[in-house]
Each structure stands twice: as structure tokens, then as C-alpha cells.
Amino acid sequence: MNNAQRGLTQHMYMGEDWREHLQSENDGTMRIKAHGDMKVDARIVTDQNHLAKYADDRGPEQLVNAASLPGIVGEAWAMADWHFGYGLPIGGVIATDTEAGELGGAISPGGVGFDINCGVRVLALEATIDDIPNIKKLGGRIAGRIPAGASGKGGLDISMSDLDEIISGGAQSAADLGFGHSKDLENLESGGRLETNNVELSTRAKERGMRALGTLGSGNHFLEIQCVESVEDNETAKHWGLYEGQLLAMIHSGSRGLGHQVCSEHSRKLEQMYKRDGNRWYNENWDFHVADRQLACAPFHSKEGQQYLDDMNGAANFAFANRSALAHRLREVLTLEMGIDGEAKTLYDVAHNIAKVETHMIHGKNCQCAVHRKGATRAFGGDQLELNSHFKITGQPVLVPGDMGTGSWIMSGPISGQNQAFGSSCHGAGRSLSRTKAKKTIDGKALKQKLENSGIRVHASTPNVLSEEAPDAYKDVDEVIELTSKAGLARPVARIIPKVVVKG
């Protein structure tokens, strides 16, 4: 039985009761007042109109379930691109008090997701579209250099000791191995490295990692050469060196099979530690109840909680190194084709599937939290100590991929202070059609032709991935950005359109 099937047979939902507890906040969000087992209110970045469009999506039920997690604080959030996921909806943000109860509040693999440290890196080129002599040729060269798809071929040749270095050292280790510049590091979330104490990855997880460094993966992962279409915030764009007509490269990838293996093993182990108790699930060692077995969790300070945190951080480090390796491969092509390699500077690199220990103000008091962001981008204010001082007067760049036909956005966190969603923002447009439904209804070949007619070069490993990832399979990214902005989570800086799309 795979994870999805295991989940489907064992989860338990609270149904549609939440609709009776729903109220509009008229600030780009709606609130579900705590009821039943909920310990906190839930907030969805949406409005009546937007919510009605996705009435079939069971994400809000999952958010209600998450609001009963042990040690949860503040509110359980869903970003504007939310949709149904494993346990917690994609777009979910939950924070638990690491010091709640005897061993601390919950840390949950399902609250992070399978692709640990899936994230986005943007490189800013010192070039415009007119500087590319032959975009078709460039697209072909990039597609030839960047392995994409589920084949698992084309990873960089590394030794087991290289892999161990990467798991503990992240992007720094990738730079040491010759993949990427060390000057990029200050523009990566957490410097491209999360602290690990005692990572114990399985042989299988490591085997999957050995083959995958420098590969894009499939599904919604991509590499795009993009063009800044419009600047919405002149001052911020100028400070970041962005201008209309400029070329960017956006890399969207994660920890590949290694992270998937880590999530599978920990969620499986924890799920087995919960037994049915009425319509909930119970672990008597920790006296923890969860509404959905897919939200199986351990206390933050328990052996199991700390081991997940360590292994997750190791997988996150692999993902940072993977995006470094992908950027390195891209720079090699740009050098060859355009002679502009080293000038492709890293604007930023940010995770959108991760749990991090952060301090946040809860009811007027500082609280150390395990912030789970699952399909949610960190969006820190400029005064947060972790950020490169370059972002002090703007806030952190928030990189939001849209879909391959419409465009993407670069936003910014607040100039100072933290937003109300634990310093988080949306991570994309959000799916509106399931992969299965998209495959059935969208003709991949016709879509490729349509995109190419509108000036977008598309390289995809299979026609199916085009159907699954078609613009029509996604929500309207501009509407998602507008709601995010209205809720005060992040502010739009620039809208970006694709020129070359490489997809798995």
C-alpha cells in the first residue's frame, strides 16, 4: 500500500461543520472560529468569491483538523493557494509551542510534506531578451544540460562522503565541491544550511540522493528563463537590481527521492504509533490526540521528534545543494551561449516545504515555535536578524512561481516586523485540477503549440507533464497575489513572464 492509499483508508475528517463557523474578516482573509476539538481559530487567505470557486476542495477540513494539534499556537493558516494535501493542506502554516506540555508541542512530517525543502531560487541576469541571439538554441542547450523527469538519470557524480558532507553542510558543501559560488550563500534562506546534530538517514534515502544531485525532478518542478514584465514596487526592485525587460532564471526543485524517503519513513513510523480512539487517533505515551492519522506527530523534544527534525534538516540541506548544483549547470550553459555566467547573481533562494524553529509574538509574548510551512514561503520582515543586511530596508524576497503560461511573481516580506501568519506567504498559484483530471481534459501537444505560438519555448520530458502542469490546471496566480497582498502577508514587487520552460 502506498502512502496515499494508506492515508485514504485511515484518515478521519470532521466534515463540513466548519462552514457554520466561518466569518469574513474583510482583509483578504476569512476566519473559522474554533469549535469541536480545535484549540485555535483557522484563517484562510481568501474571500467569499474565491472560496466559492473551490467549494469542492477539502483543504479547509484538513485545516480544522490541524487546529487541534498538540501545542498549536496563534491560528492555523492556509495561504491563498491552498489545496488538499497529505494531512495538512498545501498552503498550510501551523506553529506549535516547542515548550508546551512535558515534551513540547507537535512536530509532524505530514505538516511539512514529502518534498522536504522544495523551494525556489532566482538568478538575476545582467541581460535582456535582446541579448539572446537565438532563444530556441539556448532553450535546447539548457534542456540538454539540466536533467528533468522521473528517469533519475543525469545526476552529478558524487561519492558517499560527498553526500554526507552535503547532508550536514548544504549549499556551502555544494560550493566546496565546485557546484556554485560561496558568495551566493548570503542570499539563501538560512545561508543554505540548517543545523543538524545526529542525522540518521536510511541507506535507501542515501542511495536515492546519490543519483539525484543537480536534477530537476518532475511534476511542478521546473527551470525557466523569464523576463520581468512589470515592476510594481520601484524602490524595492531598484534596490534588488531588478528592472523591466530583464532576464531572470527561476529554479523550482527540492530534495528529490532523498527527502521523499525521509518523509515516508518518519510519517509511517509515527502513524503506526497512533491507535483509533473514537473518531480521532491517540498515542498514550505522549497523551497526544490527532484528528487525522496523516497528521501523526511527535512532541518536539521527544527522541522521535528530534530525529525527524535532524533528518528533515539533512534532507533540506540536500535540497539547498541541489538548487546550487542546478544553478551551477545553468551558469555553464549561459557562459557557453551568452558569456554572462558569473553575472547571473543569486537574488534569493527560499524554502516552501519546511519546519523551522523560530520565535514569534503570540498574544503579546515571545514564543519559541516549530513553524510548519507546507507549500508556504517564508516572508520575513527586513529587521529579522537572519536576513542579509542588503534586505534590511526592503524585507525578504518572496519567490512565487505561477504557471508556465501565465507568469510568476517576486514579492517582498514587510519592511519591518512580522506578518500575522508567522512570517509566511503563498508559494504559487495552487492547483485547481487534480493531476488525473488535468491529464484527462488537457491535450499536452496542443498546449505546447499554443505556448510556442505566444513566444514561450517549452521543453518537457513527456506530454503528460504538460497536461498536468497546464495553466488551466492552476488557479489564477494574479488573484492569489492580490489576496496575499490584501492580507498584508507580502507586497508585490515584480511580475515575471516565462520565455524558456524546462519541465520534467
Add this chain to the structure above:
DNA sequence: ATGTTC
């Protein structure tokens, strides 16, 4: 998301 089923 995923060597797309342990």
C-alpha cells in the same frame, strides 16, 4: 512531490 506500488 515520488526510481508515480513494499
